[in-house]
Amino acid sequence: MKFKRRDMLRMGAATTAGAVFAPGLIRAQGAFPSGPVQLVVPFSPGGGADRTFRLFAPYISEELGVPVNVINIEGGGGWVAWQQMANWDPEEDDHIIGTINFPHVFSYLDPRMNRSETVESFNFLAWHSLDPCVWAVRHDEDRFDGLEDFIEYVQNNPGEITMSSTAVGSDDHMGIAFAEKFIPDFNVRKLYANGDSKKLQEVIGGVSDAVAGNVGYYSSFVEDEQIRFITVLHEERFDGAPDTPTFQEVTGEPNISFAGRTMCVANGLAEEKKQVYADAIERAIQNEEYLERERANNNNIQFMRGDEMWNKIEETREYVESVEFWNEET
Amino acid sequence: MEILSYALNVLTFSNMAAMLVGVATGMIIGAIPGLSPPMAIALLIPVSFQLAPDTAIILLVSCYAAGIYGGSFSAILLRAPGTSASAASAIEGYELTKRGKAVEAIRISTFASVVGGLLSGVALMTLAPPLARFSLYFGPSEFFLVALLGLTSIAAVTFGALFRGLIAGLFGMLISTIGIDMNSGFPRYTFDYIGFQSGIQILPAIVGLFAFAQGLELCQGRATGTISGVTRLSWNVWPSFAEVFRLRWSLIRGWVTGLVMGIVPAAGASVGQWIAYAWEANYAKPGDRFGRGEIKGLAATEGSNNGVTGTSLIPMFVLGIPGGISAAVIFGALMIHGLQPGMRLFTNQPEVIYTIMWGFLAANVLMGLVAGVVARMMAYLTLIPQGIIGPLILIFSVIGVYAGTNNIHNVWIMMGFGVMGFYAQKWRFAPAGILLGLILGPIAESGFRDMMIVSDNNPIPYIAGRPISVVIVVMILIAFYFAFKPKAWVSVPPVEEEDDDTPTSDK
Known part of the structure; x- marks a missing residue:
């Protein structure tokens, strides 16, 4: 029994030592x-x-x-x-x-x-x-086609449109906040998340009407025909989404997030x-x-x-x- | 059956080796409190770069399944759950260990986990697309209600001290509000302390409430005494047919809960085990020993936490939406290997995706075999004198939390929860209740706020218009009925009192 206990402790010590020193693949002195x-x-x-x-x-x-x-x-x-x-x-x-x-x-x-x-x-x-910010809607959304229709729809139907965004202070939120500040009568209801999963779940599942995210992460969902981009918040058209107009192109406001x-x-x-x-x-x-x-x-x-x-x-x-x-x- | 034709792909040397590495890494890291399955998976990602895509992902999913299972070892043997998915198993599992039934508890845990994992893997393989569509029906009201349903299971973990359990739950919810509020950016109860800004993370809280508190508890006892009081361990590491047959309903309830909860995004894995436990306790008969080492309770929690593993990957594979942190890490690995999750993965590269799924199934079998070999060795932990194992648990809690998050503030928070857990256990304020409040508070809060926003502050008609919400409401009402119904097993003497059977080695 005693032997086994000691064995266990030895094993424990060896494991710990291994975990601590394993990454130490030290190279020759002198080089940086x-x-x-x-x-x-x-x-x-x-x-x-x-x-x-x-x-x-x-x-x-x-x-x-x-x-x-x-x-x-x-x-x-x-x-x-x-x-x-x-x-x-x-x-x-x-x-x-x-x-x-x-x-x-x-x-x-x-x-x-x-x-x-x-x-x-x-x-x-x-x-x-x-990774530029992008706004996207469900692939089969028929109330609006592009950003222009979307803004118009929001202006004509106050309080109807909900957007999913990452938490206040994130790049996604700032893109929406910029639009609300500089586009007259543009106000949306916002659902906040700590990550993209919840936002995508909401927009694809029909809980929200649009989502603010990033081109890189969202491109695969566009290819999968689950969502489509309506605008990219970039200085010029972005290589990763060449057919999507920039926010500035449509509204004249430099919303670059x-x-x-x-x-x-x-x-x-x-x-x-x-x-x-x-x-x-x-x-x-x-x-x-x-x-x-x-x-x-x-x-x-x-x-x-x-x-x-x-x-x-x-x-x-x-x-x-x-x-x-x-x-x-x- | 085209799917069957991919099964043989799994049996290549590299796939089998990947599985073994994944299972071993997962079990070890899962068993250490503070080190979680997502971390184990992330550690393996650089290794996976060199491998073929299907082999790489098999490595990671094996690690995931084994990580969830490995957490149960420390939960059952030491009441120091290695992962959040195994916290519920600490309740009955450790009580069984204390009664000298460690090997029995582990063999049931292994059986429940392996079969749960297999069933979940089969669901993943055969029902992925429809189940993924089902997961899309979860919106704000469903999240809010699932959180409420989870909270009702507090009643089951209080063992008669319902009022104190509710206080514990509310306290947990209160501390879950600490951190920067995502809807306003406002720092709530952070007192300008940087450790509070992201809120209280679940991992340090669990390690504190269970492992660290347990370490303190053991340090308080006689130094030469052991947890179980036995000197010999059973050699029966494989469950008998009779044993499994006797537990069949508990196992089935656990597996069903796990399979269903796995599909619920975000909340599934951590909540399922508690719902399974509460469901089991609601079916308790006079003579059952819930709270004092009831194997039925353990069978249910262990069945559910591995039942989650396969189905929780469904939204990730089919929709590209990872439902939890582990799934998110695997998602990243898929992308790196040029496999874009989504329906196209199933149509364009079926050989890869189905090989991965077969790999997941095989990994569960392998996990069972490895567990059979190491179970008894692990159980020797319970024969180590308290004077050694107690301080070791304290040390590992600190190292684990620091190594897992590299954040010293989390070590302080963990210790704070440790002291809290120690006294909560002593005064019967159900540490599990605090944990449930902490896990479910944020889900309930964001679900409620989102629900108020999308329903224009009219939640009742909104809920009534959503079928899944209505089903969950009915389940909550049933749970409430059971919560306040006098229970057969509560009439037995409370936890502290010695029961009739003296600790013996399990035959």
């Missing part, structure tokens, strides 16, 4: 990065950000020559992880890359959140992908180390095999660095400030 790199996703497994970066990780790993492990640091609507990223130590935390979602991170502009960090608190590496994903490192990280990461990402993003997988995933890769990236961040900030969603519902 010298060991595994962590890629922090601030949301739970299964979400859009998690899927994107789990797909990307092996390709960065190939370029860096070390394993890249995705870890999910959840909570605070992304802020548990983002707060850490803003405070990473450039020496100790040099083997870790963060990911930041736009416009999500601008939730700090909402005064109710009492946040001290801003976009300037992060050391951005590159912009990775951009999207889910964007960027990557960052510790503030003050040595310039040469940052360069290693940025170059690896740039090369990985051009890997044909990777791009093919992303295409299968309907994900729109849009690589940006330096000024180009910062201009995009600025534009996004201006858009969020123009919508001022925190004043809308109260």
